[in-house]
Amino acid sequence: MSGSATGPSLNKDPRRIADMFDAIAHRYDQLNRMLSVGLDRRWRRRAVEALELPSGARVLDVCTGTADLAMMAARHGSMPRSVVGVDFAAEMLALGRNKLRVTRLDNTILLARGDACRLPCLADSVDAVTMGFGIRNVVDTGAAVAEIFRVLKPGGRLALLEFGEPRLPAVRTVYLWYFRQVLPRIGRMLSKHTEAYAYLPASVSAFLAPEALAGLLRRSGFCEVRLDRLTFGVVCLYSGKKSAKA
Ligand SMILES: C[S@@+](CC[C@H](N)C(=O)[O-])C[C@H]1O[C@@H](n2cnc3c(N)ncnc32)[C@H](O)[C@@H]1O
Numbered sequence: 001m002s003g004s005a006t007g008p009s010l011n012k013d014p015r016r017i018a019d020m021f022d023a024i025a026h027r028y029d030q031l032n033r034m035l036s037v038g039l040d041r042r043w044r045r046r047a048v049e050a051l052e053l054p055s056g057a058r059v060l061d062v063c064t065g066t067a068d069l070a071m072m073a074a075r076h077g078s079m080p081r082s083v084v085g086v087d088f089a090a091e092m093l094a095l096g097r098n099k100l101r102v103t104r105l106d107n108t109i110l111l112a113r114g115d116a117c118r119l120p121c122l123a124d125s126v127d128a129v130t131m132g133f134g135i136r137n138v139v140d141t142g143a144a145v146a147e148i149f150r151v152l153k154p155g156g157r158l159a160l161l162e163f164g165e166p167r168l169p170a171v172r173t174v175y176l177w178y179f180r181q182v183l184p185r186i187g188r189m190l191s192k193h194t195e196a197y198a199y200l201p202a203s204v205s206a207f208l209a210p211e212a213l214a215g216l217l218r219r220s221g222f223c224e225v226r227l228d229r230l231t232f233g234v235v236c237l238y239s240g241k242k243s244a245k246a
Contacts, residue, residue, distance in 0.1 A: 008198040010206055012139040014088060014115065020199070021065065022091035024191040029066055029095070031190055031197075035183050043235045044072045046228070047130055047159040050239040053078040057127035060151060061085040062116050062144070063134020067096030067109065069161075073130055074108045084121070086114040087134075117143040121151040128152075131160045136207045145220045155244040158222065159237065162213070163204045166232040175234060179204075210236045 009016075021028070032040050047069065053059070055078045061070040064085030074083045087093055093111045100106040114120040116131075116138050129148045138144045148158055165179075166172045179201045187197020208216065213236075214227045222240030229236055 007202050008195045010199070010203055012137060014139060017137050017139075018089045020193070020196050021087075021089040024187075024193050024196045025066065025089065025091040025095050027191045028092065029068070031187055032068075035186065039231055039234075040068070041072075043161055043230055043237070044069050044132060046230060046237055047132065047161050048072050048076055050159040050226075050228075050237060051076075051128040051130065051157045053080060053128055055079060056081040058125070059083045059128045059130065060119070060121060060126040062119065062129060062131040062148060063087055063137070064096065064111060065089070065092045065132070065134075067093075067099060067111060069130050069132040070096075070109050070111075071099065071103065071105055073128075074105050080108065083109045084126075085109060085111045086116070086119060086121075087111070088113060088115050117147060119147045119151050123150050124153045126151050126153065127156050129156070129158045131158070133161055133163065135160060135162055135213070136203050141208065141213075142216065142220070145216055149221050149242060152242040154242055157239065157241050158217070159239045160217075162207070162236055162238070163200075164210050164229065164233045164236040165204065166234060168232060171232045175232070176201075210238075214238055 053076055057080045059073045059080050064070050064087045067085050070083045070085040074080055096111050100109050112120060117140050129152055135141060166175050184198040210227055214225050217225045217240045223243045225240040227236055227238055
């Protein structure tokens with residue numbers, strides 16, 4: 001699908017998505033903080049808490065971007081043994097690596113280039129998987145979920161964050177005005193990218209409804225699947241477990 005007068009292109013060709021994130025990488029963290037009025041940190045913390053990490057865990061952060069969620073996991077009180085962040089956008093990873101050096105987390109976190117649909121990890125090899133705001137961008141949602149299930153050890157947990165849309169009518173009206181009208185303009189101004197911040201609300205609206213994504217997790221083998229709506233449903237936290245008997 002190509003761009004048109006009615007909205008940005010929702011083409012999720014991996015090269016196009018990687019190029020888009022590489023082009024906005026230099027402003028990505030700043031815009032995240034600003035456009036979420038700082039709430040992104042709270043959402044990531046909730047995701048890491050949902051993992052119920054055992055001590056010394058091996059964690060995989062899929063679609064790690066600039067590694068904020070990987071860093072949050074690495075700092076968890078359970079002292080993870082290692083965190084691997086995977087993403088296909090080289091520039092996002094480069095910025096992430098700088099942050100790891102500055103914060104001295106480069107001994108704990110390894111960032112690797114790779115595709116969510118073909119994770120560079122062995123089966124049953126990680127205790128927990130996180131994925132923050134990545135699943136909506138992946139060309140094959142089912143393949144990415146199946147990959148996450150494959151690499152998790154039996155008993156391992158997934159915590160996945162993705163944008164949603166509030167259901168409460170008054171909140172929904174105000175939020176959608178902000179999300180569809182204000183955010184793309186600020187994003188375009190600061191990132192200098194014409195499409196990326198218009199793609200964001202458009203791709204959220206076009207993505208699976210929260211219940212449908214939770215259903216996909218269940219059909220892919222996850223048990224104890226939970227859907228928690230954070231900040232009026234602006235963000236959904238999906239969590240689930242690979243059964244210990246799997
Ligand atoms: C919105 S950013 C989220 C980054 C980070 N997880 C966070 O919470 O800020 C989405 C990231 O997913 C990556 N991505 C999208 N599809 C991917 C795929 N199929 N394989 C690997 N990375 C992917 C993009 O390159 C981008 O860095």
